[in-house]
């Protein structure tokens with residue numbers, strides 16, 4: 001996973017670094033992530049487009065939209081989800 | 096289907112057999128709605144033995160009187176369970192549940208507006224070899240969103256019957272029923288273990304494993320592919336095979352497949368997800384035409400206000416305040432009506448039956464017990480009415496979203512907020528409301544701390560004691576001491592809940608803290624029919640389960656307080672003494688009842704808290720409901736028609752002295768200690784009965800009772816002893 005990220009590593013952000021309304025592509029998960037499988041099953045797989053819809057009024061959790069569904073995730077978890085800007089790879093966006 | 100249809104002999108055994116149909120699907124896909132539509136009110140709700148999870152089933156009768164048992168499984172995202180309720184659903188489907196064999200047929204209810212994720216589960220179930228019917232739900236929404244689905248294409252590709260429905264609008268349900276009936280008559284047709292996984296190039300990495308599995312007992316290609324994916328992604332599965340088969344080339348094959356995946360940049364843990372989604376994305380691309388981004392737009396607009404940084408919390412506060420205010424005021428009317436009705440009934444019984452033990456038992460035991468049960472119903476009905484609306488509209492998830500920040504600090508999630516808030520009115524509906532908490536661990540902790548919230552039954556106790564013993568001093572013209580003490584009691588309950596939640600997570604209910612991943616459903620207009628179902632179900636569950644226990648305990652408590660009757664000779668003796676102007680024991684009658692004896696029995700234990708045996712009786716009888724201590728004290732002090740605000744009762748308390756020392760029984764410190772005890776102890780049989788019902792075991796109510804008792808005892812002990820040491824004792 002690391003090698004895969006290296007090429008774009010300077011452009012990789014945590015999911016919770018996005019601004020409200022901003023879209024990105026899921027690039028991978030940090031090794032320490034909990035509940036990785038559940039996130040994957042819910043469609044947060046590498047290459048999926050994810051949008052940070054908003055932060056909750058008190059700053060945590062966050063609301064994201066992936067594959068047409070809105071999910072609430074805590075920031076601690078979102079920190080372990082890596083994303084990269086959508087313009088880097090238009091091909092994968094369609095997947 | 097006409098009645099004359101000839102029945103072939105070979106089918107006769109099938110006809111008698113009940114065909115078990117499981118409804119499976121993602122949470123929020125509409126399973127329960129489909130379930131209700133298929134079974135109507137012919138439902139049976141039970142619990143799986145030993146766990147808190149409900150088993151909901153209902154009957155659907157086909158033509159030829161064939162019976163279908165429809166089982167509503169807990170919502171799942173995949174066959175890899177993350178929690179206890181998911182575990183049960185998965186175990187049933189995979190045939191590893193000791194309590195329930197796998198179903199004959201699975202109806203996968205899928206939200207068509209989110210088909211990819213729903214197909215993930217659906218293809219997994221197909222692959223384990225169960226006959227599946229796919230019900231594409233929410234077709235009405237799909238139409239609104241201009242989403243086009245090629246139903247035949249899907250059916251062909253998945254090789255299963257696919258039925259488009261809209262459970263909420265009752266559309267397509269007849270076709271779904273017919274599909275079930277067809278299955279009942281013909282069995283699954285054309286299932287040949289065909290797998291869809293093969294169609295993506297990536298799945299080739301599985302092939303050596305598929306071959307191996309086919310040589311080792313998994314004949315169907317679908318099953319073999321599915322097992323290959325599992326064995327690559329889940330170390331436990333590999334271990335299981337190794338234990339079963341001993342030495343084999345399996346580990347080497349798995350290793351090779353994992354390496355091949357790594358070369359393509361796919362971590363082996365993601366093998367199943369990546370390959371399945373690759374297939375599913377392909378299927379969706381071929382069979383669904385999604386217009387440019389729609390859906391969720393209206394919801395997003397609504398959310399712009401309802402989860403707005405500043406408006407959001409304010410609106411939430413207003414909504415919840417209105418809701419609880421209405422529950423409070425609306426419930427009061429029927430509660431009073433129930434009380435009045437029952438007291439009329441009591442009077443009627445007194446008129447019809449001659450005075451005696453039977454009359455006494457009926458009036459003060461049975462009728463009072465029925466009253467104790469019924470008095471909860473209005474609150475339960477109103478709370479569940481609002482709760483169902485909040486949940487069905489999608490707002491409940493927003494409350495959790497807004498409040499999660501705070502609840503996360505004590506290891507719970509935003510979903511615990513409403514149950515805990517409800518518990519300020521009454522822990523019984525509050526505990527019932529924990530059903531909306533997905534995570535079983537969070538749910539149990541919430542149940543166990545909910546009774547610490549100061550409920551409305553504690554208020555009369557606080558009112559009486561504060562009124563009688565806390566002087567009405569103003570501090571600086573702003574703070575009023577009685578008000579401060581009352582506030583302190585509410586805060587104490589909340590602090591106790593927070594502390595207990597922390598303690599319970601550390602030592603009692605360990606389990607892993609799952610990250611709080613919650614779906615935020617789109618806003619929807621609620622369906623009144625289903626709201627009615629929810630209210631009805633909640634009321635029924637309370638009366639039929641908890642009600643029995645409450646009634647039985649009421650009768651026992653009545654017995655303890657009324658027996659044994661003082662014998663006539665003793666009464667005369669006392670009256671004689673009183674006439675002669677001698678010192679008499681005012682409390683002789685209550686003293687020798689069983690309750691009185693119990694009070695005296697526990698007196699040594701409660702003396703260090705500052706309580707005498709009469710308070711001890713109050714502690715015992717208030718087990719029926721906390722406010723009963725007020726009427727018990729009134730009985731003890733021989734007062735009629737008094738309540739917590741009566742001056743008579745206050746005076747009686749203030750005047751009572753210990754016969755040996757002449758010191759007052761009640762001091763402000765004793766009152767404080769007693770209030771603290773009432774904040775913390777689980778003095779409420781109804782709470783214990785509902786915990787029994789909701790957790791499906793006596794273990795938790797018993798634990799709760801002793802845990803809270805210990806908490807209360809230690810706190811009251813500290814208050815009284817420290818207070819006495821500091822010189823506040825008199």
Ligand SMILES: Nc1nc2c(ncn2[C@@H]2O[C@H](COP(=O)(O)OP(=O)(O)OP(=O)(O)O)[C@@H](O)[C@H]2O)c(=O)[nH]1
Nearest residue numbers: 122123124125126127128170232233261262263487
């Ligand atoms: N528009 C629309 N809404 C539906 C339809 N079917 C169900 N719903 C709504 O979807 C929501 C979820 O439905 P449920 O039946 O509670 O879903 P479930 O799968 O049982 O959910 P869990 O109980 O969480 O597992 C409810 O608000 C329903 O009113 C449908 O066909 N169309």
